[in-house]
Amino acid sequence: MQATAEFQLIPLGAGVSVRREVERVVALLRSRPLLTETHASGTNIEGEMHEILNAVEAVHKALHAEGAVRLVSYLKLETRTDKTPTLAGKRL
Amino acid sequence: MQATAEFQLIPLGAGVSVRREVERVVALLRSRPLLTETHASGTNIEGEMHEILNAVEAVHKALHAEGAVRLVSYLKLETRTDKTPTLAGKRL
Amino acid sequence: MQATAEFQLIPLGAGVSVRREVERVVALLRSRPLLTETHASGTNIEGEMHEILNAVEAVHKALHAEGAVRLVSYLKLETRTDKTPTLAGKRL
Amino acid sequence: MQATAEFQLIPLGAGVSVRREVERVVALLRSRPLLTETHASGTNIEGEMHEILNAVEAVHKALHAEGAVRLVSYLKLETRTDKTPTLAGKRL
Numbered sequence: 001m002q003a004t005a006e007f008q009l010i011p012l013g014a015g016v017s018v019r020r021e022v023e024r025v026v027a028l029l030r031s032r033p034l035l036t037e038t039h040a041s042g043t044n045i046e047g048e049m050h051e052i053l054n055a056v057e058a059v060h061k062a063l064h065a066e067g068a069v070r071l072v073s074y075l076k077l078e079t080r081t082d083k084t085p086t087l088a089g090k091r092l
Numbered sequence: 093m094q095a096t097a098e099f100q101l102i103p104l105g106a107g108v109s110v111r112r113e114v115e116r117v118v119a120l121l122r123s124r125p126l127l128t129e130t131h132a133s134g135t136n137i138e139g140e141m142h143e144i145l146n147a148v149e150a151v152h153k154a155l156h157a158e159g160a161v162r163l164v165s166y167l168k169l170e171t172r173t174d175k176t177p178t179l180a181g182k183r184l
Numbered sequence: 185m186q187a188t189a190e191f192q193l194i195p196l197g198a199g200v201s202v203r204r205e206v207e208r209v210v211a212l213l214r215s216r217p218l219l220t221e222t223h224a225s226g227t228n229i230e231g232e233m234h235e236i237l238n239a240v241e242a243v244h245k246a247l248h249a250e251g252a253v254r255l256v257s258y259l260k261l262e263t264r265t266d267k268t269p270t271l272a273g274k275r276l
Numbered sequence: 277m278q279a280t281a282e283f284q285l286i287p288l289g290a291g292v293s294v295r296r297e298v299e300r301v302v303a304l305l306r307s308r309p310l311l312t313e314t315h316a317s318g319t320n321i322e323g324e325m326h327e328i329l330n331a332v333e334a335v336h337k338a339l340h341a342e343g344a345v346r347l348v349s350y351l352k353l354e355t356r357t358d359k360t361p362t363l364a365g366k367r368l
């Protein structure tokens with residue numbers, strides 16, 4: 001089923017600036033069959049729930065493979081059955 | 093000290109659509125001495141930490157005064173001492 | 185890879201009390217090959233990252249199948265490569 | 277008005293282990309007129325909303341004064357008007 005989501009990842013022990021990791025996360029999300037919109041606090045996502053969850057797993061695995069020692073991520077996931085959830089429909 | 097933040101509020105028992113409450117939250121945030129940017133999953137905020145926390149309290153009180161029975165809010169708050177945190181500085 | 189997590193689900197439009205849905209979420213999580221610990225604000229989880237993400241998907245699908253119209257869930261997911269992450273290791 | 281909350285703080289650039297900072301946060305929260313319950317993913321809090329928000333501000337200020345360069349915190353805040361919210365009432 002389709003879902004909308006918001007994702008943010010924080011690497012621990014990676015220094016005060018985490019821009020490199022954030023850019024990597026966004027690149028990984030964009031490489032998946034998902035609609036993504038970055039903003040100052042995270043990335044909003046629209047797509048199949050299963051693809052979103054696959055992307056979360058892929059992001060954790062990729063960043064660890066590239067050297068990250070500890071990762072904390074936050075996923076907010078929204079689903080509904082009365083209409084198809086979209087990022088466009090959630091904007092004011 | 094200056095901070096950046098992300099705020100989202102969910103009213104429980106308010107029906108499947110919560111657009112009216114979300115619009116009210118954004119209007120309340122914009123009435124405060126804060127920089128705000130709405131997106132599909134919440135509102136990003138820049139301003140004095142104390143003003144941000146005051147705004148959170150004001151939002152809960154206002155929505156209850158207007159009839160909301162139960163509210164859950166999520167505040168992500170970022171502060172740093174190496175430079176002044178801004179929403180602009182957090183965008184990719 | 186093993187992960188620790190925290191999960192919370194909020195049904196929108198389900199009334200002021202959401203205890204029935206929360207109990208259903210916890211029962212569903214406990215039916216999976218995961219270690220779970222409930223607390224006043226959610227459920228902490230330890231297990232394979234893939235199993236945790238599968239459980240999140242199963243919870244959304246089950247609650248919709250049982251009538252929930254709109255669901256918002258929050259998943260915090262932690263992974264690390266320097267040692268096996270456990271809930272026991274995160275307690276003070 | 278009384279509220280329940282969950283609080284978690286992550287120091288960026290503080291190393292892979294953040295136990296020292298987490299213990300400091302819990303000690304600071306316990307020094308305030310609040311009921312606190314720690315668990316593997318954060319600290320649950322019960323008390324006056326204003327005191328909870330004051331505590332969040334005090335925690336950020338104290339950790340920066342003690343040397344932390346960058347802090348991200350997550351506060352979930354719940355209020356309701358149909359009954360007094362308590363941590364005990366939220367447990368399963």
